[in-house]
Amino acid sequence: MKTNIFKTALVSILILSGCASVEPYNYNALQQAAPRSILVLPPMNSSVEVNAPYSYLSTISQPLAEKGYYVFPVSVIDSFLKENGLPTPAEMNGIALDKIDEIIGADAVLYVDIQDWGQKFQILSSVAVVQGQIKLVSVKTGEILWDSVISAQYNPNNNSGGGLVGALVGAVVSQIAGEISDNSPLVARMANTAAFNSPKRGLLNGPYKIEKNQK
Structure with missing residues (x-):
């Protein structure tokens, strides 16, 4: 069921993103830095969802x-930073790049700012929303190598059959179900897929990319 949700919503995201004219991303900095390893810090949170x-x-x-790309294990890094006096994402995001270079040795850091997250109850629908920004920064120079918006939403009540009463009932049912099973992580995966694989602005492949015909 969740796989079908993922595919349907992802197709909608890609169609919508393809409708607008998108300027090609300038990859000069990313190509010159050629990072091999990425440290992902716990995201900053501008949303109301803790x-x-x-x-x-x-x-x-x-x-x-x-x-x-090689990704440092996020849970290990989170525990390590907490054990060394940085208990919150805000403090972790304030670490100097030279310290990251010295202690961890990552080539680049991925910074994330979550701006909106979670199930939103509207008049006639209940929508799972993920909205934010990500940027990849060189540890050596502090230069932004790549950045993107992460944005996706899923509305299980996109079927208008049943009229107004049906729409209201569907929204309430989705709201109750959303409290039991949050779709936001699934929607976040859709947003990541759309951002990383955008034809003109996606993240370039790293050195460890394995093409399907090479498996």
């Missing part, structure tokens, strides 16, 4: 690895 940072963090390692 669980958003670590829920999102659980979705990010796989797409980065699939693009061909």
